[in-house]
Amino acid sequence: xxxxxxxxxxxxxxxxxxxxxxxxxxxxxxxxxxxxxxxxxxxxxxxxxxxxxxxxxxxxxxxxxxxxxxxxxxxxxxxxxxxxxxxxxxxxxxxxxxxxxxx
Numbered sequence: 001x002x003x004x005x006x007x008x009x010x011x012x013x014x015x016x017x018x019x020x021x022x023x024x025x026x027x028x029x030x031x032x033x034x035x036x037x038x039x040x041x042x043x044x045x046x047x048x049x050x051x052x053x054x055x056x057x058x059x060x061x062x063x064x065x066x067x068x069x070x071x072x073x074x075x076x077x078x079x080x081x082x083x084x085x086x087x088x089x090x091x092x093x094x095x096x097x098x099x100x101x102x103x
Contacts, residue, residue, distance in 0.1 A: 012043040014093045017082055024075065024102040033072035037098075039084060040065045047088040053081050075100060 018038045019027055029035055039050055050059045050068040057068035066084070074080060079099050085092040 010043075010089060010091060012041055012084075012086070012091065012093055014082070014084060014096050015040040015042060017096055017098055020098065022075065022080070022098060022100040024100065029072075029075075030069065033075070035070045035072075035075060036067060037070055037082075038065045038067045039082065041084050041093060043086065045086070047086050049085050049087055051083050051085060051092075053077065056085075 016039070022035065027035065037050075041048070044061065044064065044066065046061050048059060048061060048066050050057045050066060052068070052070055052074055055074075057070070060067045070080065077100065079097050081095050081097055083093050083095045
């Protein structure tokens with residue numbers, strides 16, 4: 001009998017990010033100029049963590065979405081690269097790029 005040594009990794013994906021475009025002149029920032037973002041993904045569980053520009057963020061898990069606060073320093077960049085990782089399973093979504101504009 002042969003064993004199958006391939007590791008099957010469950011895949012999941014980001015369905016949406018809110019806001020999907022960050023216009024610094026119209027988006028509602030927090031008092032410290034940080035920004036709350038929400039992410040819906042095909043999996044929602046307590047092991048998920050949002051990454052922004054490669055950094056793990058403190059993530060709040062809701063019933064239908066997860067959220068985090070993006071620090072003001074990250075909002076000085078031209079875009080945010082966001083992905084979600086399941087810490088327990090070691091799997092992550094593809095990256096989503098969110099543009100930051102200011103006029």
